[in-house]
Amino acid sequence: MNTSTLRYQSGFGNEFVSEAVAGALPEGRNSPQRAPHDLYTELLSGTAFTAPRAENRRTWLYRRQPSVVTSGYQPYVQAGWTTGAAGGVVVPPDPLRWAPFAIPTEALDFVDGMRTVAANGDTHGQTGLAAHVYLANRSMVQRALVNADGEMLLVPQQGRLRLTTELGLLDVAPGEIAVIPRGMAFSVALPDGPSRGYVCENYGAAFRLPELGPIGSNGLANARDFLAPTAAFETSTGAYEIVKKFGGHFWATSQAHTPFNVVAWHGNLVPYKYNTAHFMTIGSISYDHPDPSIFTVLTSPSDTAGTANCDFVIFPPRWMVAENTFRPPWYHRNLMSEFMGLVYGQYDAKPEGFKPGGASLHNCMVPHGPDTEAFEKASSADLAPHKLDNTLAFMFESRYTFVPTAYAMQGGALDSAYANCWQGLKDNFKETP
Secondary structure (H helix, E strand, C coil): CCCCCEEEEECCCEEEEEEECCCCCCCCCCCCCCHHCCCEEEEEEECCCCCCCCCEEEEEECCCCCCCCCCCEEEHHHHHHHHCHCCCCCCCCEEEEEECCCCCCCCCCCCEEEEEEECCCCCCCEEEEEEEEECCCCCCEEEEEEEECCCEEEEEEEECEEEEEEEEEEEEEEEEEECCCCCCCEEEECCCCCCEEEEEEEECCEEEEECHHHHCCCCCCHHEEEEECCCCCCCCCCCEEEEECCCCEEEEEEEEECCCCCEEEEECCHHHHHHHHEEEEECCCCCCCCHHHHEEEEEEEECCCCCCEEEEEECCCEEEECCCCCCCCCEEECCEEEEEEEECEECEEECCCCCCCCCEEEECCEECCCCCCHHHHHHCCCCCCCECCCCEEEEEEEEECEEEEEHHCCCCEEECCCHHHHHHCCCCCCCCC
């Protein structure tokens, strides 16, 4: 693979076409009797064949050897990565918060350094998601991961990622995100050494752009800002270990060739990345704090209209100008469950206790909102235009209740005093204003 300068194709859900060798794509048909350059034809389908055309996702691959050339899988132990609500532990309906998760000193790559914080749903029923953190200090070498249980949304927090996928390469830095389709082989290198980040493993419908409604035809995450790779293939030799997640279990096998041997491809099932700095933030320019749904980047719908299996929401730099308004989020209880992380900077509702690399969880109907410090500051602040800058928080929001794991509750990062941040909110009621 030529890794000196990466080239990308822009758009979301496009019919992309890419070839690393001129003439490697067949013309006028998908599966000729003999593919150009004596390549093998292989179809990767991300939806049922009969899915509506607008929702159908598939890509044709033209590769040096097909994926069937492998040996039998054997069980692989990955103790830190669990699946669905069944992998969690029973906890009371309290607000939860975690300090930044520490990167272990033992040698761990992206696969072995994955730790599940909370999850819901069930991969067999194709519902719900898992919220993980990856805590890695070495690159994956001659090793690839295939996740048959769900697509993976990666949110780097410390250190860049170099993603090698079957369709090409993606470089992803903190402030950017990447999505790997279900069932596609990929490998993760760490150019900056020890790295940390968040992962949404989505068991449900694939992420898509949210509808814009009255906003119109532009705004939020614009389709042109999503980047897909161009075809590239490895020429190095040597055995590869393939780790596969399937039905909530892990398996491994060895094969004599690289899985990254796709010379050309075309289709609309692709890995992609997105720079959150391009997000067109919508907000109030009169009064009141709008619902956080205006910050939705991607959504995975459920069978109930408007109630997501998962919404991926960001809180990027933005201007606050609303008049006679309490500008941070209001106190609320929500049908949806909210898992939050902080990539960098400070979150306006929790200026002290919520740190980059940490997380919080406010499950269905668990009250939450600004801490005492944020409330007092916002209640008396000068309401001149103010920019929240150098900050990026995000949320995985789901209709299904998250169940934290034993690692989350017993791994040492849990903030047992989290609820104290609200204890200073006194009864200030005055019967006569």
